[in-house]
Amino acid sequence: MKKTSLLLLSIALVSALLPVGVALARDEPITIYVDEYAEGQVMSHVAKDVIESEYDIPVELKTVSVGPAFLGVAHDERSLFLVAWLPRTHADYMKRVGDQVDNLGQMFDGAKIGWAVPAYVPEDQLASIADLKKPEIADKLGQRIQGISAGAGEMQVSKEALETYGLDDYRLITASSAAMTGALGGAIKQNKWIVVTAWSPHWMWSRFDLRYLKDPEGVLGGKEHVDAIASKGLKTSAPEVHDMVQRMHYSLEQINAMLVDAENTSYDAAAKKFIDGHPDVIAAWTGK
The missing domain is CATH 3.40.190.10 (Periplasmic binding protein-like II)
Structure with missing residues (x-):
């Protein structure tokens, strides 16, 4: 009789505690x-x-x-x-x-990542990442690629792009996403040349007239x-x-x-x- 009572008491205690445990899990x-x-x-x-x-x-x-x-x-x-x-x-x-x-x-x-330039940059001069090796293009850009935060996946593949295309003289600038779009907007106001690490979807494509540079080596990937x-x-x-x-x-x-x-x-x-x-x-x- 005592064993039966203890068993019933144990079942009752467990049953009473189960909802509390579930509630605690849901509240976490x-x-x-x-x-x-x-x-x-x-x-x-x-x-x-x-x-x-x-x-x-x-x-x-x-x-x-x-x-x-x-x-x-x-x-x-x-x-x-x-x-x-x-x-x-x-x-x-x-x-x-x-x-x-x-x-x-x-x-x-x-979705897509890549390097982008303002549409006013002449495409017959700069259409591809490979074109960045031209000395006159490098001078126009100050040998800079405006990047984003250091840990971003796009920055990792952008470093690979620098190596693949032999862009040893270029610097990949680390910055926040907001700083990148700020630099882009500032350059556009002054009609200056700039290359940024870009991706879509992003609101910058609605605000600015941009185009991706071609990536013939496929370093930055496709869709x-x-x-x-x-x-x-x-x-x-x-x-x-x-x-x-x-x-x-x-x-x-x-x-x-x-x-x-x-x-x-x-x-x-x-x-x-x-x-x-x-x-x-x-x-x-x-x-x-």
């Missing part, structure tokens, strides 16, 4: 790692708002450089990174952590797709969020519109505008 924030670049920021703000409103799970946005974002998702139990540029740009990072994370699929397709990666533990601790992110997908037109909105307002305002304007998209993501 999901971390979304975010790099400084606009498309990642605005998509992460959208994901945060949807997860918090639809699933009542708190989300923390953590802005870091790209390397720590990949490592963070690999080591955390409850985290996401929504802008893994593949197969080329972030290939080295993915190679390091690929077996420690879950790839949840494409957020959008048709990219942007994937979401998740920590291995997310599927167990927050399966509804894991499944939602698998269903998340944007068109390039939607991304471009959000980037322009974000530049004119803020990432948070652009995210809210997208959510309010696309209830059918959100319903498809959440399965509702």
Whole structure:
């Protein structure tokens, strides 16, 4: 009789504690790692708002450089990174952590990186990265390529481009994304020549008239797709969020519109505008 009573008491205690454990797990924030670049920021703000409103799970946005974002998702139990540029740009990072994370699929397709110049730079003089070796072109540019942050995947492949095309006299300038677009805008105001490490989608293509330089050696890669990666533990601790992110997908037109909105307002305002304007998209993501 005593054994039966103890067994029943144990079952009752376990049953009473289970909801508390689930609640505690749900109350623990999901971390979304975010790099400084606009498309990642605005998509992460959208994901945060949807997860918090639809699933009542708190989300923390953590802005870091790209390397720590990949490592963070690999080591955390409850985290996401929504802008893994593949197969080329972030290939080295993915190679390091690929077996420690879950790839949840494409957020959008048709992305691209490359070196860009203002459209007023004559194409018959500078059409290709290979043209940068010409002494008169190097003088025009001050032997500078305006880059972005040091840890960016594009900077890694840009260094390879310098070597591949024999541009030993050029300097790849490290700066923030904002500093790069500031330098671009300043050069355009003065009608000066400039080469920047560029990517699309980005609001600069809406604001400025630009073109990519041809890359005959294919060092910078072709079209990219942007994937979401998740920590291995997310599927167990927050399966509804894991499944939602698998269903998340944007068109390039939607991304471009959000980037322009974000530049004119803020990432948070652009995210809210997208959510309010696309209830059918959100319903498809959440399965509702």
